[in-house]
């Protein structure tokens with residue numbers, strides 16, 4: 193079965209086109225002001241105006257309702273990704289209020305961290321397992337940090353899940369083989385510099401992931 197691919201942190205039309213042309217299943221936009229990949233709601237509206245038939249994912253970190261409302265007033269999002277310290281109660285409230293599917297990010301360092309996912313089984317539509325941010329990191333994700341993929345081998349969840357963290361065109365096939373991930377997410381590994389996506393790396397990543 194083909195693995196789904198999300199390309200996250202897109203900031204320009206060229207990279208959006210490259211991801212679509214290469215067969216991405218999801219395009220991710222970062223709505224976190226401290227990120228080098230941040231896009232304003234207005235810019236997100238421009239970037240997505242002609243996009244159809246591909247999942248648009250908005251990434252948020254402990255966002256307030258007013259900001260979610262502002263973003264959703266500008267851009268149609270198919271999935272809201274939460275990369276902060278959102279509780280299951282908060283996710284449930286967001287899903288009810290905005291009626292858009294939600295994905296909770298679980299930060300993983302050891303096998304014990306998988307238990308953090310369980311309280312979200314009933315309130316999230318997707319899970320994303322990402323590496324814990326390195327000490328002193330400014331961002332809670334998008335750090336090119338990976339974790340031991342064997343932790344996820346044989347993992348069963350009652351909802352769809354993705355693997356992220358330090359994936360690259362060179363390691364994604366191995367990461368899928370070891371973890372059994374049905375979907376993968378990448379940002380840094382397809383960039384030439386933070387926030388600058390590289391079309392050739394995007395194509396190579398998607399080819400490697402889908403050919404695995």
Ligand SMILES: O=C(O)c1ccccc1NCC(=O)[C@H](O)[C@H](O)COP(=O)(O)O
Nearest residue numbers: 200227333334336356357358378379380
């Ligand atoms: O990308 C960011 O700048 C970012 C900021 C705040 C929270 C999360 C962020 N990125 C998350 C991702 O792009 C992915 O979901 C994932 O962490 C993979 O990142 P990477 O290791 O860079 O491939």
